[in-house]
Amino acid sequence: xxxxxxxxxxxxxxxxxxxxxxxxxxxxxxxxxxxxxxxxxxxxxxxxxxxxxxxxxxxxxxxxxxxxxxxxxxxxxxxxxxxxxxxxxxxxxxxxxxxxxxxxxxxxxxxxxxxxxxxxxxxxxxxxxxxxxxxxxxxxxxxxxxxxxxxxxxxxxxxxxxxxxxxxxxxxxxxxxxxxxxxxxxxxxxxxxxxxxxxxxxxxxxxxxxxxxxxxxxxxxxxxxxxxxxxxxxxxxxxxxxxxxxxxxxxxxxxxxxxxxxxxxxxxxxxxxxxxxxx
Amino acid sequence: xxxxxxxxxxxxxxxxxxxxxxxxxxxxxxxxxxxxxxxxxxxxxxxxxxxxxxxxxxxxxxxxxxxxxxxxxxxxxxxxxxxxxxxxxxxxxxxxxxxxxxxxxxxxxxxxxxxxxxxxxxxxxxxxxxxxxxxxxxxxxxxxxxxx
Numbered sequence: 001x002x003x004x005x006x007x008x009x010x011x012x013x014x015x016x017x018x019x020x021x022x023x024x025x026x027x028x029x030x031x032x033x034x035x036x037x038x039x040x041x042x043x044x045x046x047x048x049x050x051x052x053x054x055x056x057x058x059x060x061x062x063x064x065x066x067x068x069x070x071x072x073x074x075x076x077x078x079x080x081x082x083x084x085x086x087x088x089x090x091x092x093x094x095x096x097x098x099x100x101x102x103x104x105x106x107x108x109x110x111x112x113x114x115x116x117x118x119x120x121x122x123x124x125x126x127x128x129x130x131x132x133x134x135x136x137x138x139x140x141x142x143x144x145x146x147x148x149x150x151x152x153x154x155x156x157x158x159x160x161x162x163x164x165x166x167x168x169x170x171x172x173x174x175x176x177x178x179x180x181x182x183x184x185x186x187x188x189x190x191x192x193x194x195x196x197x198x199x200x201x202x203x204x205x206x207x208x209x210x211x212x213x214x215x216x217x218x219x220x221x222x223x224x225x226x227x228x229x230x231x232x233x234x235x236x237x238x239x240x241x242x243x244x245x246x247x248x249x250x251x252x253x254x255x256x257x258x259x260x261x262x263x264x265x266x267x268x269x270x271x272x273x274x275x276x277x278x279x
Numbered sequence: 280x281x282x283x284x285x286x287x288x289x290x291x292x293x294x295x296x297x298x299x300x301x302x303x304x305x306x307x308x309x310x311x312x313x314x315x316x317x318x319x320x321x322x323x324x325x326x327x328x329x330x331x332x333x334x335x336x337x338x339x340x341x342x343x344x345x346x347x348x349x350x351x352x353x354x355x356x357x358x359x360x361x362x363x364x365x366x367x368x369x370x371x372x373x374x375x376x377x378x379x380x381x382x383x384x385x386x387x388x389x390x391x392x393x394x395x396x397x398x399x400x401x402x403x404x405x406x407x408x409x410x411x412x413x414x415x416x417x418x419x420x421x422x423x424x425x426x427x
Binding site: 004005006008011014015016018020021023024027028030031 | 294298309312316319320321327348349351352355356358359362364365367368370371392
């Protein structure tokens with residue numbers, strides 16, 4: 001028996017020396033990165049597919065937006081304002097190579113919100129708050145043309161497709177949120193989901209400038225809205241919808257640059273009709 | 280949201296207590312291994328000088344539970360493959376503890392060596408959903424003492 005012995009093996013030979021938290025961080029980081037890339041790819045793909053949805057289908061889908069859109073105004077002056085906006089939109093659309101099946105419906109809201117938005121089915125909402133900040137019809141035309149350009153380039157339906165893909169991916173990954181998905185499909189909360197990417201905003205800006213140039217022969221006052229927003233203290237008006245928009249300074253610079261490159265005809269801007277001014 | 284908070288709380292709880300328990304266990308294992316160093320252990324089946332000895336079956340078993348943190352890290356490991364280091368230290372502890380308990384049993388029997396050592400590992404819960412896994416390791420062998 002004296003020939004036998006147990007030599008203790010060195011400590012730690014059976015365990016990898018990595019710190020458990022480092023292991024954890026690497027794994028969580030790796031999986032998060034994979035998920036983010038997959039969801040992003042899925043949403044881009046969905047956006048590409050959504051572009052091919054016929055406009056008629058988009059309009060039908062937009063039927064569910066009803067409660068989000070301002071109701072048809074009752075007072076005569078507000079109806080007059082809506083008709084004016086609709087006429088202006090159609091005039092601008094003539095210079096924008098709209099596909100024949102595409103229709104525009106402009107809604108007027110008396111709310112003081114400084115905003116205008118485009119959503120599914122060619123619905124555009126203009127708020128009185130916005131109109132009150134604008135010095136001329138040209139400035140209003142620029143904002144309106146920007147929203148029309150969103151419709152023209154199918155941005156709302158692309159944004160919907162992307163939002164839908166992200167929501168579906170998150171819901172199926174987390175295994176919860178069936179309720180919220182149904183809500184979304186039901187059209188509730190559809191509007192807040194639609195946010196456009198920076199590239200889409202820039203595309204809309206470029207198209208809008210072209211349209212304003214074709215309609216008026218110059219792009220004077222085009223930057224007026226962004227100049228106003230840049231001046232306004234942000235706390236007063238939460239411009240949530242504008243969070244994805246390119247920086248105002250950058251936009252103003254781009255519009256001014258465009259104006260400088262296109263021979264500025266010295267035509268004064270067209271004044272807004274008297275009935276457009278808020279009470 | 281509450282699910283997420285609960286999850287992070289469990290993760291933190293698992294990490295803090297799991298790591299503390301593991302460190303303390305390893306300290307105790309190393310200490311007791313030194314104490315029981317005089318009881319020799321061999322996997323050899325053939326006992327030398329067999330006629331002068333008497334053999335008794337001894338066993339030591341241990342069940343160790345996985346903490347929430349280790350479980351989570353190991354689940355993530357399933358995606359990428361590679362060493363599941365979270366479980367490596369767990370099984371190392373279980374094996375050494377089982378051998379120690381077997382040695383203690385041998386000492387109580389008055390033996391000074393254990394031959395034909397065998398280790399067996401069994402998973403309790405077998406990956407049942409929602410349960411925290413635990414692992415059993417049993418060490419057994421033939422304790423040998425001089426025939427009186």
